Amino acid sequence: MKAQLLILADGRFPSGGHAHSGGLEAAVVRKRVSDLDSLRRFLIGRLYTSGLVGAAFAAAACADPGSMDGIDEELDARTPSPALRLASRRQGRSLWRAAAVVWPGPHVTKAGAVRKGLHQPVALGVVAEAAGCTPGESAAISAYHAVSGPASAAVRLLGLDPYQVHGLIAALGDDIDRVAQAATEAARGPAADLPAASSPLLDVSAEDHAAWEVRLFAS
Incomplete structure (x- = not known):
């Protein structure tokens, strides 16, 4: 396995992901997620909708x-969702700033010149290519982040046992692999035909969350 793949998948990579809950904070406050079982359902739903889309665009x-x-x-x-667009582009910029130091190159430089900043999955794909990863590996990283980010936030928001939460992520391994494979296959076609799986509740929750005066996470 490539070291670059491990570095990009590592939650300690300074790309700003720790500041985002992937919609989990709103789900916790609105009582849609309250324990390990409801967290599992949230993660599966996110993985097969926005997670699939993000992985396909990264690939x-x-x-x-x-x-x-x-x-x-x-x-x-x-x-x-305007709130999700803003959060995605902010994470994309954070990822670019780290990549500009770690894996500088022409495409990374071009990504930094995009006025609004790239969406995080697109930035991830550009950075992954600069790091020497394949489209399939890029999709796997993105799919993994779709569940690992909210799962990590759950430990802080709900006080869940981190060992049990990581056990839950491990149990979703086959699902992560399936989503990454489907995303990689979809990425072989034109961009207009990439997946458009929707997650309306995440969109609505993002707008709700963005209006809060006090919150632990940026999204």
């Missing part, structure tokens, strides 16, 4: 980083 950007602008526009069209 597409990794396969053809020169087309990052068009790929990013397609993902923007699949992100109806």
Whole structure:
């Protein structure tokens, strides 16, 4: 296994992911997630909707980083929530800042010149290519982040046992692999045909969460 893959998948990589809960904070406050079982259902739902979309776009950007602008526009069209668009682009900028130091290169430099900043999955694909990862590996990292980020937030928000939470992530390993494989296959086609799986409750919750005066996570 490539060291670069491990570095990008590591939650300690300074890309700003620790500041985001992936919609979990709103779900906890609104009592939709309250224990390990409801967290499992939340993670599965997120993985097969926004997780699949993100993984497919990461794979597409990794396969053809020169087309990052068009790929990013397609993902923007699949992100109806302004709050989620803002959060995604902020995470994309954070990832770019780290990559500009760790894996500098022409595509990473171009990504930094995008005025609004790239969406996080697109930035991840561009960075993964610069790090020497394959589109399939990029999709796997993205799919893993779709569950590991909210799972980590759950420990802080609900006080869950971190060993049990990591056991839950491990139990989702086959699902993560399936989503990554489906995303990689989808990325072989044109950007316009990439998945558009929707998660309306995450969109609504993001707008709700963005209006709070006090919150632990940025999203």
